[in-house]
Amino acid sequence: MLKPFLTLAVFAVCGFPAMVPAMLQDSQSPNAATPAPETKAPSVAANQVNPVHPTPQSLARAKAIYGYDCAMCHGVNGDGKGDMNADGKMKITDLRDPASLKGLSDADIYNIIEVGKPDMPDMPPEDGRAKPEEVWNLVIYLRSLSGAPRGGGQP
Numbered sequence: 173m174l175k176p177f178l179t180l181a182v183f184a185v186c187g188f189p190a191m192v193p194a195m196l197q198d199s200q201s202p203n204a205a206t207p208a209p210e211t212k213a214p215s216v217a218a219n220q221v222n223p224v225h226p227t228p229q230s231l232a233r234a235k236a237i238y239g240y241d242c243a244m245c246h247g248v249n250g251d252g253k254g255d256m257n258a259d260g261k262m263k264i265t266d267l268r269d270p271a272s273l274k275g276l277s278d279a280d281i282y283n284i285i286e287v288g289k290p291d292m293p294d295m296p297p298e299d300g301r302a303k304p305e306e307v308w309n310l311v312i313y314l315r316s317l318s319g320a321p322r323g324g325g326q327p
Contacts, residue, residue, distance in 0.1 A: 219279060220278075220279045220282070221278065221279070222278035222279075222282070222308050222311060222312065223305075223308060224305055224308040224309055224312065226309070226312045230309045230312070231309065231312065231313055231316070233306065233309060234306070234309035234310045234312060234313035235313055237302060237306055237309075237310055237313075238310060238313055238314075241298070241301075241302075242254075242310075244256045245257055245262070245264055245294065245295075246264060246265070246267055247264075249268065249317070250266065250267030250268045250314070250317035250318070251266050251267075251268055252264035252265055252266045252267070256294075262294055264294075267314055267317045267318060268317050268318050269318060270318045270319060272318060273314065273315060273318060278308070278311045278312075278315075281311045281314060281315075282307055282308060282311050285297075285298050285307050285310060285311070286298050286299070286300075286307055287299070
């Protein structure tokens with residue numbers, strides 16, 4: 173019964189301290205591969221065309237979702253001056269400006285809403301809180317803030 177305990181104690185006192193410098197040297201080696209930082213969010217709706225066709229009811233629902241999920245930062249009218257950014261210190265897109273969504277497909281906007289933006293920690297992901305159809309409706313609503321045409325960029 174005492175033998176396994178003694179073996180473990182001997183290893184702990186003699187063997188493990190000898191292994192630590194070798195482990196540290198491997199992790200600090202100049203040839204050790206360092207993973208590249210993730211700069212782009214994983215795509216949820218890559219190359220998808222928005223399957224939702226706007227109706228007055230769907231836009232009203234999207235406006236409600238925007239009101240409680242987005243307006244606190246992006247502002248009630250999309251100007252980027254919501255309660256969380258009243259001082260204007262955060263760089264938040266003015267969604268009323270047609271250039272703000274130019275070049276972004278509906279799938280790109282969907283992806284930004286659903287998974288957030290890794291380079292902007294203040295843009296949290298929707299992360300499944302809304303159903304996909306609600307997110308697609310939100311894309312249509314965001315485009316309506318600037319009068320940008322539906323589809324915006326290549327799918």
